[in-house]
Structure formats: structure tokens, C-alpha cells
Amino acid sequence: MNLLEVKHLKKHYQTHKAVDDVSFDIQQGSIFGLLGPNGAGKTTLLRMITGIFYPDEGTILFNGKKFDPENDVHHIGYMPEERGLYKKMMVGEQTLYLARLKGLSKKDAVQKIKYWFDKFDINTWYNKRVDELSKGMQQKVQFISTILHQPRLLILDEPFSGLDPINSNLIKQEIFDLSKQGTTIIFSTHRMEQVEEICDHIMLINKGHKILDGSVKQIQQDFKQGLFKIGLGTMPNPAQMATWHFNIVETHDKAFTVKMNEDSSTNDILLHFIRQEIPVTYFEEILPSINDVFITQVQQTESQANSIAALPLT
Amino acid sequence: MEKIWLIIKREFFTRVRKKSFLVTTLLVPLAFAAMIIVPILMATTSSQHKRIAVIDDSGLFENKFPDSKDVYFKYLRNQSVDSLKLHYEEQGYEGVLYIPQFDISRPSGFEFYSSGQASVTIESSINRDINDIIEKKRMELQGIDQSKMDDIRSNVEVTFKNGKEEKKGNSWVAYGIGYASGFIIYFILLLFGTSVMRGVMEEKVSRIAEVMISSVKPFQLMMGKIIGIAAVGLLQFFIWGVLVTAIYSLIPLFFSAESMQAATQSGAMAQGNHADQVEMVRRIRDVVGSIHWSLIVPCFVFYFLGGYLFYSSLYAAIGSLANEDASDIQQLTIPVTVPIIIGIMIMMRAVQDPGSPLAVWGSIIPFTSPMVMMARLPYGVPGTVPYWQLALSFICLIGGFMGTTWAAGRIYRTGILMYGKKITLKEALKWIGRQP
Numbered sequence: 001m002n003l004l005e006v007k008h009l010k011k012h013y014q015t016h017k018a019v020d021d022v023s024f025d026i027q028q029g030s031i032f033g034l035l036g037p038n039g040a041g042k043t044t045l046l047r048m049i050t051g052i053f054y055p056d057e058g059t060i061l062f063n064g065k066k067f068d069p070e071n072d073v074h075h076i077g078y079m080p081e082e083r084g085l086y087k088k089m090m091v092g093e094q095t096l097y098l099a100r101l102k103g104l105s106k107k108d109a110v111q112k113i114k115y116w117f118d119k120f121d122i123n124t125w126y127n128k129r130v131d132e133l134s135k136g137m138q139q140k141v142q143f144i145s146t147i148l149h150q151p152r153l154l155i156l157d158e159p160f161s162g163l164d165p166i167n168s169n170l171i172k173q174e175i176f177d178l179s180k181q182g183t184t185i186i187f188s189t190h191r192m193e194q195v196e197e198i199c200d201h202i203m204l205i206n207k208g209h210k211i212l213d214g215s216v217k218q219i220q221q222d223f224k225q226g227l228f229k230i231g232l233g234t235m236p237n238p239a240q241m242a243t244w245h246f247n248i249v250e251t252h253d254k255a256f257t258v259k260m261n262e263d264s265s266t267n268d269i270l271l272h273f274i275r276q277e278i279p280v281t282y283f284e285e286i287l288p289s290i291n292d293v294f295i296t297q298v299q300q301t302e303s304q305a306n307s308i309a310a311l312p313l314t
Numbered sequence: 315m316e317k318i319w320l321i322i323k324r325e326f327f328t329r330v331r332k333k334s335f336l337v338t339t340l341l342v343p344l345a346f347a348a349m350i351i352v353p354i355l356m357a358t359t360s361s362q363h364k365r366i367a368v369i370d371d372s373g374l375f376e377n378k379f380p381d382s383k384d385v386y387f388k389y390l391r392n393q394s395v396d397s398l399k400l401h402y403e404e405q406g407y408e409g410v411l412y413i414p415q416f417d418i419s420r421p422s423g424f425e426f427y428s429s430g431q432a433s434v435t436i437e438s439s440i441n442r443d444i445n446d447i448i449e450k451k452r453m454e455l456q457g458i459d460q461s462k463m464d465d466i467r468s469n470v471e472v473t474f475k476n477g478k479e480e481k482k483g484n485s486w487v488a489y490g491i492g493y494a495s496g497f498i499i500y501f502i503l504l505l506f507g508t509s510v511m512r513g514v515m516e517e518k519v520s521r522i523a524e525v526m527i528s529s530v531k532p533f534q535l536m537m538g539k540i541i542g543i544a545a546v547g548l549l550q551f552f553i554w555g556v557l558v559t560a561i562y563s564l565i566p567l568f569f570s571a572e573s574m575q576a577a578t579q580s581g582a583m584a585q586g587n588h589a590d591q592v593e594m595v596r597r598i599r600d601v602v603g604s605i606h607w608s609l610i611v612p613c614f615v616f617y618f619l620g621g622y623l624f625y626s627s628l629y630a631a632i633g634s635l636a637n638e639d640a641s642d643i644q645q646l647t648i649p650v651t652v653p654i655i656i657g658i659m660i661m662m663r664a665v666q667d668p669g670s671p672l673a674v675w676g677s678i679i680p681f682t683s684p685m686v687m688m689a690r691l692p693y694g695v696p697g698t699v700p701y702w703q704l705a706l707s708f709i710c711l712i713g714g715f716m717g718t719t720w721a722a723g724r725i726y727r728t729g730i731l732m733y734g735k736k737i738t739l740k741e742a743l744k745w746i747g748r749q750p
Contacts, residue, residue: 014744051528052524073528073529078524078528080524082521083524083525085522086517086522087520088328097324098525145525
């Protein structure tokens with residue numbers, strides 16, 4: 001079931017189209033990566049989903065019904081990229097305040113704060129002022145206050161920025177746990193290695209347009225270039241390598257990276273070595289990283305945009 | 315509604331719990347207490363005589379200066395001014411008064427030497443005494459008898475009455491009350507307005523704004539802050555009122571009637587005239603009773619709140635345009651601060667001439683009405699301020715603050731989420747007409 005369905009969403013500013021006809025669905029319980037270079041329109045899109053901005057056109061369905069910011073914000077937890085806390089407030093007081101603004105009763109909120117402060121082992125911070133904490137500590141508090149009201153949709157914009165590896169891992173683990181419990185998560189970033197690790201599904205936008213979306217595996221399949229790495233017991237001489245099944249892209253120590261030709265199959269490559277009695281130690285497909293896909297796609301759309309813009313001149 | 319209530323509570327309690335709140339709330343009544351107590355203490359304890367040496371070459375003034383509790387005149391003969399003015403301090407004198415031989419028709423050459431800070435009181439009383447004595451001498455020379463002169467002197471007091479009302483019009487009291495309340499409102503607008511602005515800036519710069527906006531509407535956040543700070547102000551005024559009244563009524567318990575009397579009299583001395591002073595005190599009591607408090611106080615609260623809502627939302631909008639660089643904000647506040655300053659300037663004119671067109675229009679236009687109307691009201695309704703003007707002023711201010719909060723809300727909700735670039739006022743004004 002889709003928790004969120006976005007249809008033909010548009011938001012125009014005076015000078016540019018921040019979001020231009022973007023549609024996508026997010027399944028309940030999935031981790032959805034929203035990718036795009038700076039200024040692609042990610043933040044504008046998220047602000048519409050969180051009810052901060054109204055779309056100029058298009059609809060958002062939340063849990064099958066038309067999105068109603070007034071009530072639905074209680075089921076959304078949003079950690080924006082530009083985030084912070086009231087510096088002079090006590091940590092406990094602050095989380096309580098933010099939780100109550102999300103519609104929790106005082107009793108409920110206190111109970112949940114206790115649970116999370118125990119879990120993160122930060123009970124001693126309760127009566128500390130926010131500005132006495134380090135930046136990483138503040139991020140933890142921020143994360144807790146985002147998830148305290150058990151949102152059905154959790155939106156995290158660059159959640160790991162400013163976190164050390166240990167705290168990054170802690171938060172990452174929490175994201176997986178929440179997802180297992182059924183929380184739907186939108187994860188916006190331009191850090192690709194995290195996307196591959198965390199997300200089931202991604203969408204790439206640039207200049208307000210959706211460029212592609214799909215599951216991480218599917219996208220890697222769609223953009224693979226027939227690259228394989230083959231490990232060998234002994235390195236063959238150049239004459240033994242002559243074949244029309246593949247080209248050598250890179251030579252390693254007792255291994256090659258090869259690009260398979262279109263009409264060949266993986267078995268053709270393996271047979272080539274086996275017939276020459278060269279021992280094969282391993283064989284693996286090299287899938288494109290999301291980072292590569294991202295860069296080529298962004299560059300491609302840019303060059304398209306440039307060539308379209310250049311057309312009237314030629 | 316529940317959310318805005320939570321916001322109000324936070325704004326209120328974070329401010330009220332600050333040390334600075336406690337300090338200012340207690341300091342003001344203490345300052346007030348000091349203003350009353352210090353003169354009493356001075357009058358009762360400082361009976362240290364100041365001796366003044368008089369060298370009178372004319373012979374006219376011997377034993378003529380009236381000694382008082384504080385000042386004692388010592389008439390010295392056979393001493394030269396030149397030596398005395400170098401050594402008077404060693405001989406225990408506060409100063410030296412030198413009176414030369416002079417022509418009674420053209421007196422001149424009077425000199426007073428002191429170590430630089432002869433008190434204003436002494437200076438003016440010596441001046442007055444010398445003139446009195448010379449006047450008396452001249453009357454004698456003209457053959458005018460003192461008692462005749464007293465008969466001739468006239469001291470008629472015109473009672474200024476307001477034609478439309480039964481009560482006495484007391485323009486100088488109206489002036490005082492108008493001036494004071496106009497000024498208080500001016501300070502409230504500036505102080506509380508900038509307090510709202512700083513609160514908004516803090517939210518923006520500490521990056522909590524977007525987190526908040528994902529839970530509450532920007533307008534709720536803005537109004538919560540404005541109302542919360544107003545509540546802090548009202549509480550502070552209330553505490554001041556209670557403490558000042560308490561101090562005022564408790565002081566007589568700690569000081570005897572005589573010392574109070576002494577304090578009033580020493581004050582009277584400074585201004586010269588006992589009888590006038592006593593009369594003045596009596597009249598103040600009369601007049602304070604005759605003021606329409608039941609009109610002035612509610613109007614003050616109305617104009618305080620109305621003016622505050624009108625301007626604080628504008629200040630909130632300006633605060634939302636802030637960036638890390640706080641210096642930009644100074645420039646942006648000018649369009650909001652200038653009307654307030656114009657208001658106080660019109661108020662100062664209006665309090666002197668409450669019927670002038672400037673005063674009338676200034677008290678109707680909501681940019682200045684909170685200050686200007688408060689300056690006019692004590693002169694009387696409907697005598698000086700007709701009902702229609704008061705009603706129009708009310709309506710304009712209510713309409714005005716609804717307008718400014720609406721427009722400011724629209725600037726605010728865009729500005730508060732706008733990071734990283736410098737925003738011009740022109741740009742901000744365009745946001746008023748834009749869909750969020």
C-alpha cells in the first residue's frame with residue numbers, strides 16, 4: 001500500500017520552476033531516497049509534503065486521502081536540513097515542547113521521552129541547556145524530537161551531516177529499526193554511498209524535474225554497462241587474450257576488468273579462459289554505483305538542456 | 315488553538331524565568347522608592363550647615379540675608395576679598411559673597427566665590443535675596459511702605475473651566491498625564507517591538523524555525539510570540555503597579571510626619587516659595603481626583619495593546635528577514651522605527667495643542683495614534699476629543715493591526731525559511747501578495 005502518492009506536483013517561484021510536474025509513490029514501510037544536486041528542488045518538494053508550502057498545481061495523497069496539513073502533520077516527522085533547537089532551553093523541556101506541538105499529551109510525551117533518553121543513554125542531559133551540548137549531541141536530541149511522536153512518515157534531510165561515524169551508525173540503525181516497524185522514510189541527500197546502503201527505492205531530480213526513479217537494484221540493472229571482473233590463477237600472455245567476446249578495460253594483479261560485447265554472454269567469457277586452461281579464481285559483475293548513475297544522468301540532462309537552449313541559434 | 319497556547323506559554327515562561335526579568339521588575343519600584351526615600355533621608359540627616367562669608371562694602375546687607383537650616387551667613391568686616399577668596403575654605407566657609415559699594419539705581423559688581431560647585435539652590439537663593447533686599451531699599455527710598463506694597467500686590471488665580479463639562483479643566487495636569495502616557499507607549503512599542511524582533515531572529519538564526527513550522531503554522535508561531543511577550547509586559551506592569559502602590563503606602567509607616575514635612579519643605583526651598591508649594595500639593599490632590607481615570611486607564615490599555623500588536627508584527631516580519639549578519643537588520647528596522655519616532659514628535663506637539671489638525675490626524679492614523687491619542691485624552695472627552703474621533707481612532711487602530719499582522723504574517727512565513735541570501739525590503743514586500 002502506498003502511504004504517499006504525489007501527482008503532477010508543481011511549484012513555481014518568480015524566477016524559476018522549483019518543482020515542475022513531479023509524480024511518485026512511496027510504499028508503506030519503505031526507505032525512499034530523494035537525490036539531486038544542490039538547488040534541484042528537493043527542499044521545496046519536501047516542504048510541500050510537510051505542509052509548509054502549498055503546491056501551485058498537483059495533488060498529494062497521504063494514506064490514500066487528500067493531504068490535510070492541519071491534521072496530517074501529526075503523523076509526519078520532519079528533520080529539515082536547516083535545523084536547530086532553542087539554544088537556551090533545557091534539553092528535556094525542549095523535546096517535551098516539540099512533542100506537544102505534534103499533538104502528544106503531556107503524559108504521553110514524558111513517557112516517550114523517557115523511553116528514548118534511556119535508549120540513547122542520555123538521561124543525564126535532561127536538565128542541561130542545549131548550548132552546553134556538542135553539535136553531535138544536539139543532533140541526537142534533534143533526531144529524538146523528530147521521531148518522538150511515532151510519525152508514520154519520517155522525512156530526513158541530510159540526517160548525517162555533522163555526525164561522527166559512531167553517531168551516524170547509531171542513527172542509521174534507528175532508521176532501519178523504524179523502517180522494520182512500518183515507518184515510511186524519505187531520505188534526502190546528495191551523499192550517494194549512504195543511498196545505496198540505506199534506501200530500497202530512489203528518485204533522482206534535477207532542476208525541478210524527475211529524472212528517474214525505481215528500486216536501487218533495478219536502477220543498477222538498467223544502467224549497467226556489461227562490466228565484469230575476472231580473477232585468474234596465472235596471468236595469460238597477450239596472444240591468449242585475443243577474442244571478440246570482450247575488451248579489457250583494466251588490468252589488475254591476477255585479474256582483469258572486462259567489458260562484454262553486446263552479442264556475447266558471460267559463459268562466453270568464462271569459456272574463453274577455461275578452454276585455454278587458465279584457472280579462474282572468481283568472476284563478478286560490476287554494477288554501476290548510484291553515484292555514477294547520478295553523475296551521468298545529471299550531466300546528461302544538463303547537456304540536453306544546453307543543446308535545447310542552443311537550438312534556436314543554429 | 316492548543317498549539318498557539320503552548321507557544322504563548324513557552325514565550326512567556328522562558329522570559330519570566332530569566333534573571334533579567336526579575337532584576338528589571340524589582341529595580342523599577344526600587345528606583346521609585348529611592349526617589350521618595352532619598353529626599354526624606356537627606357532632609358533629616360544632612361543638617362550640616364553651610365557657612366557663607368559675606369563681605370559687604372555697601373553696608374546695606376548686614377544681617378539681612380535670611381539664615382536657613384542649611385545656610386548660615388557670617389558677616390565679616392575688615393577683611394579683604396582678595397585674601398579671603400584664597401583662604402575661605404581653611405576658615406570653614408563654603409563660599410564668599412562679595413558686595414561692593416554700588417549705585418542703588420544701577421547695582422552691579424556682586425561676586426560669589428566658591429570651589430566650583432556652589433549648589434544651584436544656594437546660587438538662586440542668594441540671587442533672590444539680594445534682589446529682594448535691593449527692592450526693599452528702593453521702596454524705602456521712594457517712600458513706599460512695605461505694608462502698602464503688600465496691599466497693592468495682586469494674586470488672582472483664574473479658574474479655567476471646560477465649557478462642556480462640570481469639572482474644572484486642569485490643563486497642566488492633563489499635560490503631565492498625556493505626556494507621561496504617550497511616552498510610556500513609545501517605550502513599550504520600541505522595547506517590546508525589538509524584543510519580538512530579537513525572538514524571531516533567534517528562531518531563524520538558531521535554525522529552529524523550519525522545525526517549528528513543520529508542526530505549527532507560521533502565523534501561529536508569530537502570534538504566539540507576540541502574545542507571549544505582551545503577557546510578559548502586562549505582568550511586569552502589574553507587578554510595578556502593585557509594588558509602587560505598596561511602597562507609596564508603606565513609606566509613611568517608616569518615617570515620621572515631621573521628616574516627610576521636612577522633605578517637602580526642603581524641596582520647596584529649592585524652588586523658592588513655601589506657600590506655592592503647599593498650594594500645589596493641594597491642587598495635585600484635587601486634580602488627580604478630577605481626572606477621568608475610568609476612561610484614561612482602559613484607553614491606555616487599548617492603545618498599549620493595539621499599538622503593540624500593530625508594530626510588533628512589523629518587527630516580527632523584519633526579524634524574519636535576518637541572516638547571520640546582524641548588521642543588516644539595523645537598516646531594515648528603519649522603516650518601522652521612523653513612524654514611531656514621528657509619533658512621539660507629534661505627541662509632544664499634541665500635548666501642547668491637543669486640538670490642532672496635526673494632533674487630530676495624528677491621533678487617528680494608526681501609525682501614530684497610540685501615542686498621540688494618549689496625549690489628547692486627558693484634556694477631556696468629548697470636550698477636546700469628540701466621540702467620533704475616538705471611535706474613528708479605535709476602528710483605524712483595530713483595522714490597522716489586523717492589516718499589519720496579516721501582511722507581516724505573509725512576509726514572516728517566507729522570510730523565516732529563507733537562508734543564505736540577503737533579502738531586501740522591496741523583495742520582502744512582494745511576498746505579501748504571494749502564495750506560500
